[in-house]
Amino acid sequence: MRSLALLTIVSLLSVGALAQTPAANSTPPGNAETGKKLFVQYGCYQCHGYAAHGGAGPRLAPRPLTFAALSQYIRQPKGEMPPYTTKVLSEQQLADVYAFLRSVPEPPSVDSIPLLKSN
Numbered sequence: 084m085r086s087l088a089l090l091t092i093v094s095l096l097s098v099g100a101l102a103q104t105p106a107a108n109s110t111p112p113g114n115a116e117t118g119k120k121l122f123v124q125y126g127c128y129q130c131h132g133y134a135a136h137g138g139a140g141p142r143l144a145p146r147p148l149t150f151a152a153l154s155q156y157i158r159q160p161k162g163e164m165p166p167y168t169t170k171v172l173s174e175q176q177l178a179d180v181y182a183f184l185r186s187v188p189e190p191p192s193v194d195s196i197p198l199l200k201s202n
């Protein structure tokens with residue numbers, strides 16, 4: 084009985100620790116619907132695809148990089164991607180884009196597509 088109580092406390096503590104990771108704290112709230120429109124309006128889709136699954140540019144979703152990394156990259160890209168300064172795309176708009184990226188569902192597993200089943 085005592086070990087069960089201890090287990091409960093330990094799991095509550097770890098949930099608390101997860102909720103306080105820096106990434107979770109530094110992610111500003113955004114609107115995924117608006118972000119989806121911005122993703123098209125600002126041409127991200129031309130290189131990254133409508134569902135951000137990648138094209139000429141890499142796959143961005145699902146499981147996007149952290150907001151901080153996204154923001155840093157967008158403002159000062161290192162490769163062929165054009166930069167998007169805060170004058171072009173505000174922090175709030177970027178937060179909306181990020182909310183959209185986070186809303187993109189996982190693609191179906193290969194096994195759930197009958198045509199692609201190996202046997």
Ligand code: HEC
Nearest residue numbers: 125126127130139140141153156160161162163164165167
């Ligand atoms: C002209 C094509 C193009 C457009 C438009 C474009 N990207 Fe990119 N993006 C790229 C390419 C190519 C890369 C790969 C690295 C490089 O060459 O800069 C990249 C890399 C990235 C990365 C880094 C990915 C990683 O895993 O490191 C992010 C994030 C990103 N793009 C987001 C965006 C967003 C958001 C927009 C719209 C605001 C956008 N991109 C518009 C071509 C584009």
